[in-house]
Amino acid sequence: MKKTIIALAAATALLGTGTAALADGHAKTKACFIYIGPTGDFGWTYQHDEGRKAVEAEFGDKVETAFLENVPESAEAQRPIEQFARSGCNIIFTTSFNYMDPTNKAAAKFPDVKFEHATGYKREHANVSTYSSKFYQGRYVQGQIAAKMSTTGVAGYIASFPIPEVVRGINAFILGAQSVNPDFSLKVVWVSTWFDPAKEADAAKALIDQGVDIITQHTDSTAAMQVAAERGIKAFGQASDMIKFGPETQLTAIIDDWAPQYIERVKAVMDGTWKQQDVWHGMDHGSVAMAPYTNMPDDVKAMAMETEAKIKANEFEPFTGPIMKQDGSEWLKDGEKADIGALLGMNFYVKGVDDKLPQ
Amino acid sequence: MDVWVSIILSVCAASTPLLLAATGELVVERSGVLNLGVEGMMIMGAVCAFAGAQLTGDPFVGALFGIVAGAAFSLLFAFLTLILVANQVATGLALTILGLGLSGMIGEGFVGQPGIKMERIDIPFLSDLPIIGQLVFGQDPIFYASIALVIAVWFFLFRSRKGLQLRAVGDSHSSAHALGIGVLKTRALAIVFGGACAGLAGAHLSLVYVPQWVEGMTAGRGWIALALVVFASWRPGRLIIGAYLFGAVNIAQFHMQAQGFGIPAQFLTSLPYITTIVVLVLIARNRRLTMINTPAALGQPFVPDR
Numbered sequence: 053m054k055k056t057i058i059a060l061a062a063a064t065a066l067l068g069t070g071t072a073a074l075a076d077g078h079a080k081t082k083a084c085f086i087y088i089g090p091t092g093d094f095g096w097t098y099q100h101d102e103g104r105k106a107v108e109a110e111f112g113d114k115v116e117t118a119f120l121e122n123v124p125e126s127a128e129a130q131r132p133i134e135q136f137a138r139s140g141c142n143i144i145f146t147t148s149f150n151y152m153d154p155t156n157k158a159a160a161k162f163p164d165v166k167f168e169h170a171t172g173y174k175r176e177h178a179n180v181s182t183y184s185s186k187f188y189q190g191r192y193v194q195g196q197i198a199a200k201m202s203t204t205g206v207a208g209y210i211a212s213f214p215i216p217e218v219v220r221g222i223n224a225f226i227l228g229a230q231s232v233n234p235d236f237s238l239k240v241v242w243v244s245t246w247f248d249p250a251k252e253a254d255a256a257k258a259l260i261d262q263g264v265d266i267i268t269q270h271t272d273s274t275a276a277m278q279v280a281a282e283r284g285i286k287a288f289g290q291a292s293d294m295i296k297f298g299p300e301t302q303l304t305a306i307i308d309d310w311a312p313q314y315i316e317r318v319k320a321v322m323d324g325t326w327k328q329q330d331v332w333h334g335m336d337h338g339s340v341a342m343a344p345y346t347n348m349p350d351d352v353k354a355m356a357m358e359t360e361a362k363i364k365a366n367e368f369e370p371f372t373g374p375i376m377k378q379d380g381s382e383w384l385k386d387g388e389k390a391d392i393g394a395l396l397g398m399n400f401y402v403k404g405v406d407d408k409l410p411q
Numbered sequence: 412m413d414v415w416v417s418i419i420l421s422v423c424a425a426s427t428p429l430l431l432a433a434t435g436e437l438v439v440e441r442s443g444v445l446n447l448g449v450e451g452m453m454i455m456g457a458v459c460a461f462a463g464a465q466l467t468g469d470p471f472v473g474a475l476f477g478i479v480a481g482a483a484f485s486l487l488f489a490f491l492t493l494i495l496v497a498n499q500v501a502t503g504l505a506l507t508i509l510g511l512g513l514s515g516m517i518g519e520g521f522v523g524q525p526g527i528k529m530e531r532i533d534i535p536f537l538s539d540l541p542i543i544g545q546l547v548f549g550q551d552p553i554f555y556a557s558i559a560l561v562i563a564v565w566f567f568l569f570r571s572r573k574g575l576q577l578r579a580v581g582d583s584h585s586s587a588h589a590l591g592i593g594v595l596k597t598r599a600l601a602i603v604f605g606g607a608c609a610g611l612a613g614a615h616l617s618l619v620y621v622p623q624w625v626e627g628m629t630a631g632r633g634w635i636a637l638a639l640v641v642f643a644s645w646r647p648g649r650l651i652i653g654a655y656l657f658g659a660v661n662i663a664q665f666h667m668q669a670q671g672f673g674i675p676a677q678f679l680t681s682l683p684y685i686t687t688i689v690v691l692v693l694i695a696r697n698r699r700l701t702m703i704n705t706p707a708a709l710g711q712p713f714v715p716d717r
Contacts, residue, residue: 257417259669
């Protein structure tokens with residue numbers, strides 16, 4: 053173990069990056085983060101950055117962190133990732149789905165650097181791990197609340213890109229809603245961006261004009277929440293607690309808490325115990341949390357808390373049969389649970405979604 | 412609220428920032444200067460407007476901050492390109508990059524704060540009229556400013572002596588110089604006007620459209636405004652058509668998606684761009700007229716001989 057640390061220190065010293073060795077001979081571990089949006093988006097990237105700050109708070113001067121914001125999700129992402137690897141980062145977190153190929157390519161070039169890719173599934177080299185959270189668990193709870201709170205029986209969903217992560221969220225939401233009201237339906241609007249507040253606001257307005265009275269989103273800004281507040285309907289926050297933007301609007305929010313994961317993995321690098329892994333934690337690990345249930349009657353709140361508790365205790369899994377696909381064919385038999393492969397590669401809607409999935 | 416009224420109001424909100432920024436840039440380009448820094452000036456306007464509104468509690472003061480910020484930021488461009496004769500394309504790009512970064516720094520303390528919205532105007536009786544009450548008498552002040560601005564710019568450029576001079580500078584700065592028109596002064600004023608307009612466009616974003624500040628919230632609207640100017644072949648009237656067409660198709664495609672017609676979402680998302688380009692190219696298909704409208708000295712530096 054000590055050898056590797058010395059080797060690392062030597063390697064970084066060779067590269068002239070000045071990763072300072074501490075008095076006790078241990079090198080500072082450098083953890084680096086690649087972000088899709090600005091840290092101030094108050095959504096997805098904001099939460100990753102909170103995780104980074106938690107790493108700093110946990111390890112103090114034993115760790116050094118760095119981050120790059122607004123890195124495009126294209127082949128171009130490879131350059132900043134490699135630059136990080138060259139500049140002495142020991143572990144690099146790439147925090148968006150389409151960094152998948154650039155991350156794996158960079159990993160091939162820098163076998164001594166550990167790579168952690170969020171929400172992806174490719175681990176082509178021994179130094180690449182993947183991690184994600186079961187946000188869909190929170191979506192199911194939201195769906196149940198929506199079905200109780202809606203008077204029109206239709207909710208609106210602002211979606212970004214048709215990747216499995218997003219499709220899974222949409223399906224979990226409608227399954228939750230239909231567990232309460234079997235006739236509940238869902239309108240989906242794709243905005244083809246993770247972050248464009250004005251566009252997200254436009255989509256929210258269009259959905260409300262089409263008669264939805266609950267809005268949920270899989271994009272990163274608080275714009276939709278503000279539009280919902282202005283129009284006097286209810287909405288769910290995404291990634292962060294957005295209650296400030298809709299004190300009388302937000303029902304709850306899914307909060308991504310990356311801190312436990314980041315602390316654990318940085319620690320593994322420090323201890324030299326880092327191994328390739330693929331983790332997919334959910335509410336049980338605290339990586340998916342729900343913001344306080346607000347703006348709803350007590351019985352709805354009680355129902356939501358009960359479902360949350362069951363999911364947390366692994367007594368209930370949202371994707372449990374019987375579930376029909378959108379076209380009416382059977383996907384899961386009664387009591388059958390979806391296998392992890394089907395969840396990770398989900399590319400179809402379940403029954404009740406009023407949209408055609410872009411392929 | 413009637414659904415159609417609500418939809419048209421959404422279209423106005425989506426089109427206003429584009430129209431404002433594009434109108435400013437149109438004047439700049441008519442004077443022969445290509446300022447690619449619209450996105451940067453716009454976001455500086457957005458952050459300063461938001462900060463101004465938060466600090467004073469008054470969105471109108473905020474909008475003023477936005478205008479001043481955009482104008483002040485464009486002065487940097489004017490200094491570099493007119494006095495130091497730096498390359499306009501490179502300087503404009505630099506202005507955008509600087510603006511995006513600087514605005515993030517200025518706005519750091521304002522992230523996550525709910526903004527103060529500039530309310531729609533409310534005229535007793537008139538605003539309550541069915542349909543037109545909301546559309547004509549019940550929108551936000553910046554919307555009215557944008558329409559008034561286009562008309563004023565049209566009048567200035569094509570019906571006033573100063574406007575003729577500005578266009579002369581843009582077509583042939585040497586001739587204009589020989590006639591005794593202050594080329595650099597005209598261009599400097601045009602650049603500052605363009606900056607102010609972009610600043611107001613940003614203010615609309617952070618005070619009306621989505622009352623909040625987040626980094627990069629302009630999300631490329633400055634570039635769309637730039638493109639609109641070219642496709643409108645430097646005519647203010649066509650600019651209105653272009654900006655509103657873009658806004659309308661954008662809103663319409665969301666409605667089409669929500670209706671669930673089964674048209675691929677990727678196609679619908681690209682629809683605003685395709686439609687706007689096709690329509691404006693069709694309007695401007697008379698090449699001779701387009702040639703006349705194109706500022707002949709666009710992007711060329713002017714160094715007065717002393």
